[in-house]
Structures are given as C-alpha cells and as structure tokens.
Amino acid sequence: MTATGPELTEPGEILRRNVPRAMFDGEKMSKTAFAPSDHDGMTSTLRGHVSVADAASRWEGNSPLIGTWPLPVHLANEIGLPCYDDGQQPCACGCEAMYPEDHASVDHRVLPSRSAQLRAARKIRDAVEAAGPLT
Numbered sequence: 181m182t183a184t185g186p187e188l189t190e191p192g193e194i195l196r197r198n199v200p201r202a203m204f205d206g207e208k209m210s211k212t213a214f215a216p217s218d219h220d221g222m223t224s225t226l227r228g229h230v231s232v233a234d235a236a237s238r239w240e241g242n243s244p245l246i247g248t249w250p251l252p253v254h255l256a257n258e259i260g261l262p263c264y265d266d267g268q269q270p271c272a273c274g275c276e277a278m279y280p281e282d283h284a285s286v287d288h289r290v291l292p293s294r295s296a297q298l299r300a301a302r303k304i305r306d307a308v309e310a311a312g313p314l315t
C-alpha cells in the first residue's frame with residue numbers, strides 16, 4: 181500500500197477537485213463527491229498551481245463537469261489523510277495506468293474501512309461545499 185509520489189507538505193496548497201453533475205442530488209452536492217475511487221482508494225485531484233480553467237479543461241468523465249472545488253491539503257491532513265504528488269506516476273493500485281500530469285491523490289487507504297473513508301469524504305464535502313466552486 182504505497183503511494184507513488186512524494187507527500188505534499190505545504191498545508192496551504194489548494195488542490196483542485198473536479199465535480200461532475202452526477203455528483204449532485206438536485207442542488208445538493210452528493211456525500212460521495214469527495215470519496216475515494218474504488219479503483220485505487222484515493223480521491224483524485226489536480227495540484228494547486230493548475231488554474232481553474234485548466235483543471236476544467238482536463239475533465240474526462242462521462243457526466244458533464246459542474247465545477248472545480250477547492251480541497252486544501254491542511255483539511256485532508258486534519259482528518260488524517262495524507263496527500264501525494266503523483267502526476268505522471270504509476271497508479272497506486274499496481275495496474276498499468278499512469279496518473280495524468282499535475283495529478284495529486286488524497287489517500288483514504290490509511291483508514292480502516294470503507295465506512296470510515298466515506299465519513300472522511302463527507303467531512304471534506306461539508307467543509308468545502310458552502311464555499312462553492314473555484315472561479
């Protein structure tokens with residue numbers, strides 16, 4: 181269970197989390213909008229130096245993008261989740277995939293269960309939802 185890049189150590193860095201329409205129940209952001217993927221156990225983001233427009237332009241999901249939300253490194257760290265700079269590094273699950281350029285992962289694998297991961301993801305959602313998307 182290793183990460184594939186160095187841990188991010190600048191607490192003020194604001195990672196970019198692209199959130200698609202499928203992550204909204206009407207007007208309310210889904211409690212899983214910041215959940216880790218089943219694939220690698222991480223929440224996929226882009227580094228803080230990526231502009232909001234650039235982050236949006238890199239969206240490749242099937243559901244249309246609604247916006248790009250802030251995910252501060254310190255917020256993840258405060259609930260026990262390390263963040264890794266793994267752009268252009270191999271997928272942490274060990275498969276053949278590579279993360280895209282400027283990718284960063286919030287690592288939920290340190291938590292003991294899926295339910296603990298979903299609680300952490302809800303805390304992040306609750307903390308950033310009111311701020312709205314980055315502009």
Ligand SMILES: [Zn+2]
Pocket residue numbers: 219220271272273274275276277
């Ligand atoms: Zn993988």
